[in-house]
Structure formats: C-alpha cells, structure tokens
Amino acid sequence: MAKETALDQRPTPPVGERDATSPAAGLLDVRDLAVDYRIRGGVVHAVRAASVRVAPGEMVALVGESGSGKSTTAHAVLGLLAPTARVVGGRVDLAGEDLTRLGAERMRRLRGRTVALIPQDPGSSLNPVVRVGDQVAEALVVHGLADRRRARAAAPDILAEAGIADPGLRARQFPHELSGGLRQRVLIAIALAARPRLIVADEPTSALDVVVARQILDHLQTLTLDAGIGVLLVTHDLAVAAQRCARIVVMAAGEVVEDAAAAEVIAAPKHPATQALVAATASRHPFRRPAAVPRPRTPPGAGAQSAAHVRIERLVKEYRLPRAADGDGVVRAVDDVSFDIARGQTFALVGASGSGKSTLARMLLRFTTPTSGRLLLDGRDITAVRGGELRRLRRRMQLVHQSPFASLNPRFTVEQIIGDPLAAFGLGTRRERRARAAELVDLVALPADTLSRRPAELSGGQRQRVAIARALALHPGLVVCDEPVSALDATVQAQILDLLVGLQEELGVSYLFISHDLTVVRRIAHRVGVLRQGRLVEDGPAEQVLTAPRHPYTQELVAAAHTEHRTA
Numbered sequence: 001m002a003k004e005t006a007l008d009q010r011p012t013p014p015v016g017e018r019d020a021t022s023p024a025a026g027l028l029d030v031r032d033l034a035v036d037y038r039i040r041g042g043v044v045h046a047v048r049a050a051s052v053r054v055a056p057g058e059m060v061a062l063v064g065e066s067g068s069g070k071s072t073t074a075h076a077v078l079g080l081l082a083p084t085a086r087v088v089g090g091r092v093d094l095a096g097e098d099l100t101r102l103g104a105e106r107m108r109r110l111r112g113r114t115v116a117l118i119p120q121d122p123g124s125s126l127n128p129v130v131r132v133g134d135q136v137a138e139a140l141v142v143h144g145l146a147d148r149r150r151a152r153a154a155a156p157d158i159l160a161e162a163g164i165a166d167p168g169l170r171a172r173q174f175p176h177e178l179s180g181g182l183r184q185r186v187l188i189a190i191a192l193a194a195r196p197r198l199i200v201a202d203e204p205t206s207a208l209d210v211v212v213a214r215q216i217l218d219h220l221q222t223l224t225l226d227a228g229i230g231v232l233l234v235t236h237d238l239a240v241a242a243q244r245c246a247r248i249v250v251m252a253a254g255e256v257v258e259d260a261a262a263a264e265v266i267a268a269p270k271h272p273a274t275q276a277l278v279a280a281t282a283s284r285h286p287f288r289r290p291a292a293v294p295r296p297r298t299p300p301g302a303g304a305q306s307a308a309h310v311r312i313e314r315l316v317k318e319y320r321l322p323r324a325a326d327g328d329g330v331v332r333a334v335d336d337v338s339f340d341i342a343r344g345q346t347f348a349l350v351g352a353s354g355s356g357k358s359t360l361a362r363m364l365l366r367f368t369t370p371t372s373g374r375l376l377l378d379g380r381d382i383t384a385v386r387g388g389e390l391r392r393l394r395r396r397m398q399l400v401h402q403s404p405f406a407s408l409n410p411r412f413t414v415e416q417i418i419g420d421p422l423a424a425f426g427l428g429t430r431r432e433r434r435a436r437a438a439e440l441v442d443l444v445a446l447p448a449d450t451l452s453r454r455p456a457e458l459s460g461g462q463r464q465r466v467a468i469a470r471a472l473a474l475h476p477g478l479v480v481c482d483e484p485v486s487a488l489d490a491t492v493q494a495q496i497l498d499l500l501v502g503l504q505e506e507l508g509v510s511y512l513f514i515s516h517d518l519t520v521v522r523r524i525a526h527r528v529g530v531l532r533q534g535r536l537v538e539d540g541p542a543e544q545v546l547t548a549p550r551h552p553y554t555q556e557l558v559a560a561a562h563t564e565h566r567t568a
Contacts (some may be wrong), residue, residue, distance in 0.1 A: 035073075066236060215568070341478070348525050400479060414453055461492055
C-alpha cells in the first residue's frame with residue numbers, strides 16, 4: 001500500500017464548490033471582453049471584443065506578439081487588472097458565474113481555489129522575506145484546506161509535485177536563494193496547492209532552459225489529462241503552443257484574430273498576424289542563422305592575442321544552506337570558473353536553471369562578493385573595489401535584468417525610468433535627458449507615447465524593452481544581459497538582437513549575454529560558455545560549441561533544442 005503523505009490529506013472541497021466547477025457545468029467562457037487603460041491624456045484600448053473558451057481537461061493557448069492584449073485578457077479572468085485598467089464590455093464566465101460582476105471578497109475566495117495563476121515573473125510574485133515552504137502553505141491556510149501545522153507539513157510534497165528536487169531543503173529557503181527556474185517551479189506549486197479547476201499560466205516557461213521548460217509543460221499536460229484541470233496557456237511562443245495545445249487562440253492589437261485547432265493554425269494560418277507568427281517560428285532553427293542577419297563581426301584588434309576587456313579568473317561563490325540535514329551546509333553556486341570577454345564581442349553563458357549563470361553575472365557587476373578568484377576589467381583587478389570607486393565603475397558596466405517586472409519602478413513613467421541613470425550621475429539638463437529617453441524608446445521599437453506610461457500599463461515584452469533602453473542610457477562599455485529577450489515574441493526578439501548587434505558594431509560595447517535559448521545565442525554570440533552545476537564544462541567559438549559540442553551536457557542541450565524545433 002502506498003504511503004500516505006500530508007499532500008494526500010488535503011480536505012476535499014465542499015460539495016457546493018465542487019459542483020460549481022464540475023465538468024458538467026463548463027469552465028471558462030470569455031465573451032466579447034473589452035478592457036481599457038487610462039493614461040495621461042487619453043485611453044488605450046488594450047482588449048477589444050475578445051472571446052476565449054476553455055473546457056475541463058483542455059489546454060488552450062492564447063498567443064500573440066508583445067502588447068497584443070493576451071496578458072491583459074488573462075488578468076481579467078483572475079480579477080487582477082492594474083488599477084488604471086477597467087473592463088468596459090463583455091463577460092468572463094467561470095462555471096456560469098460572471099467574474100466581472102463579483103465583489104472583491106468573492107473573487108478572493110475563487111482565486112487560488114477555483115482559478116489559479118502561474119505568473120510570468122517569480123521575482124515580483126514571491127514574498128522575499130518569507131520562506132518558500134510557508135508561501136506554499138499559505139495557499140492551503142487561506143482557503144481553509146488545512147491548519148498551519150498540516151499546511152507546513154504538506155508544503156514539501158507540493159513542491160515535489162512541481163518537480164523540485166530536495167523539497168524539504170527548498171521549503172526552508174528564501175526566494176533569493178533559488179535560481180530563476182526553481183522560483184518558477186515554486187509558483188507552479190503554489191498554483192497547484194488548492195487543486196484549482198482552471199490554471200492561467202502566463203508565460204510560465206519563458207525564462208527557463210529548454211530541458212526544464214519541457215518538464216514544466218509535461219507536468220501541466222499531465223494535470224489536464226489526469227485531474228481534468230483546464231489550462232489557459234498564455235505565451236508568445238507559437239512553437240510551444242503548437243506542441244502542447246489542441247487549440248490556439250491568436251490575438252493581435254487587442255483582438256482575437258484566429259481561433260482554431262493547433263494543426264490548422266500552423267498549416268494554414270488565415271490572418272496576417274498569425275501568418276507572421278508562423279513565419280517567425282519557422283525561421284527559428286537553433287543552429288541556422290537567418291539569411292538576412294549577418295554574423296556578429298569581430299572588431300579589429302579583438303583577435304586571440306589581444307588583451308581581454310573582461311577577465312574572470314578561477315571564480316568561486318559559496319552559499320550556506322539553512323539547517324542542512326547532511327553535509328557541511330554549503331553549496332557552490334559557481335565553482336572555479338575562468339573565461340575572457342574580448343572588447344567589442346559577445347560572450348554567451350548557457351546552461352540549465354540553477355547552473356550559476358546569474359550568480360556569476362552578479363559577481364562581475366559587484367552586486368555580490370566572490371568567495372575566491374579575481375575579476376579584471378581592462379587589466380585592473382576590481383574584485384575588492386568599493387565606495388565611490390565602485391560607483392564610478394558601475395557607470396561603465398550596466399545590467400539588463402531578467403525580470404523587468406521587479407526592476408522597473410512602478411511609480412515612474414517610462415521617461416523617468418530611462419532618464420534616472422543620467423540624473424543619478426548628474427549628466428545632462430532635464431531637457432537633454434528627455435531627448436535621450438525619446439531617442440532610446442525609438443531605438444528599442446516602442447511608440448513615442450510610451451514615454452508617459454507607467455510599467456503597469458505595459459506588456460511584459462514592452463517592459464523588457466524599457467529595461468534595455470535604460471541600460472544603454474549611460475553609454476556603458478560592458479552590458480550584462482541576463483535573459484534580456486526571454487519575455488519577447490520571436491519577431492520582437494529578432495528586432496532587439498539586431499539592435500544589440502548594431503550597437504556593438506557602432507559603439508564597440510562588449511556583452512556578457514546570459515540565455516537558455518540556443519537560438520538566441522546563435523544569433524548574437526562570438527563565443528559560448530556552457531555552465532553545469534556551477535562549473536564551466538565547455539568554452540569556445542559559438543559555431544563550434546553549437547554545431548560540434550564536445551561535452552556530453554552540451555550535446556544534451558543541443559539535442560533538446562533540435563527536438564524542440566522538429567516538433568514545432
């Protein structure tokens with residue numbers, strides 16, 4: 001007989017609530033939804049007459065380019081629209097109940113218990129001062145499914161259900177001690193905790209490597225088949241939608257322009273927006289550079305014998321674990337890593353979630369101190385630089401964060417966000433800073449009226465472009481790009497990558513480019529380093545590493561990317 005766990009002891013929902021969301025009663029029916037955003041000087045019609053249906057046990061993809069309205073539609077289903085947003089038309093029926101007419105208290109009872117969200121960004125969705133296990137347990141406690149003691153006992157089982165190894169240890173850690181991939185799995189665990197009937201998954205794998213993303217999506221598919229849970233998968237990645245969903249709903253400019261079986265959408269797209277998405281997806285072969293895109297050019301003097309712009313020597317970073325049950329309670333996030341970044345070139349770091357990529361970037365930028373090893377910039381040791389000297393150094397090194405949700409000040413307009421680094425260093429008059437912000441907004445392909453909007457009024461992809469513009473404001477010599485295009489659709493990804501390559505050729509800027517997406521890496525990198533469990537297992541020219549990998553782990557990543565492309 002199988003051992004019963006705290007997870008199995010979760011109380012069954014009351015009969016009335018089960019009936020309200022049973023398959024017989026239907027699940028989600030969004031009809032003619034219209035949502036407006038109030039901005040300075042006018043109104044943005046973000047969603048116009050959108051209709052989407054999800055049946056029990058069905059996974060439906062809601063796809064579209066950044067800014068198409070898909071995330072706004074998903075947030076309307078959950079009653080989580082920004083304060084500046086308003087539903088101005090249509091219905092959102094969940095099991096026959098119109099959610100647009102419900103009060104805040106009733107929505108709180110439904111949210112998490114009947115319909116749950118897997119957010120796009122774990123950085124802004126997890127409480128930084130509460131342990132992971134307590135955040136999972138809270139989902140059970142607030143819905144009356146367990147008392148606090150039983151909920152805490154169940155938390156490791158729920159984390160394991162979301163595919164987290166060593167869940168007992170992870171439950172005792174804080175979010176900042178986990179990798180981006182692990183934090184995303186914690187969000188999935190929280191969404192699963194109360195056994196909802198509908199899950200809205202808003203770009204749940206956009207920041208994950210191809211291997212982990214496949215595991216997450218496999219798990220969501222299993223839930224739809226085994227537990228009869230409906231899933232609305234919001235994604236900009238048409239390849240993911242085609243692989244995982246029986247039906248695809250395509251949005252463009254706030255409207256649903258196509259709703260059909262996945263095979264039909266891919267084979268015979270009818271609307272121009274769908275045709276553009278299909279074409280962009282077809283061009284994303286991970287090891288074939290698009291014909292219209294030139295190879296990143298090696299600048300004069302950047303050959304093998306030239307001095308490195310950045311040199312990393314035997315870098316180590318160790319973290320202590322909370323009350324470790326065995327061992328010495330220390331984990332090596334980065335283990336004896338060395339590589340160079342040539343001036344005006346791009347060094348790409350790839351690897352699975354938790355491999356140490358972001359930790360290494362934080363050490364280079366001096367956000368955290370290495371346990372041992374050296375960091376050199378233009379031949380100068382910056383490992384121990386501090387105070388005013390460190391502040392001046394950071395003007396030369398800028399970061400494009402993985403998460404624009406957590407890194408953009410929600411109270412600032414886009415103009416203020418982009419101009420803030422200039423103001424912090426006392427550069428330019430107010431008028432000159434405004435002009436620079438307008439110039440950068442145009443460079444990252446955002447409309448001019450974006451300058452007066454705030455982050456909450458932008459899509460995830462639009463926010464990431466604002467983050468890129470801010471990083472470029474100071475004309476830095478080195479930019480660390482931590483998954484800078486993971487939240488963008490294929491078309492906009494290409495625009496941003498082309499922009500980064502063009503800026504590199506024009507300004508001679510160097511990039512440390514962190515990504516899990518080998519297609520993106522192939523497009524921009526001169527050299528590639530592969531991290532696995534904190535160690536650099538392979539390092540070489542991009543062409544060599546991506547087409548003739550030597551290490552078994554690199555071969556696994558390349559094979560997985562090939563498989564993803566073939567099944568798209």
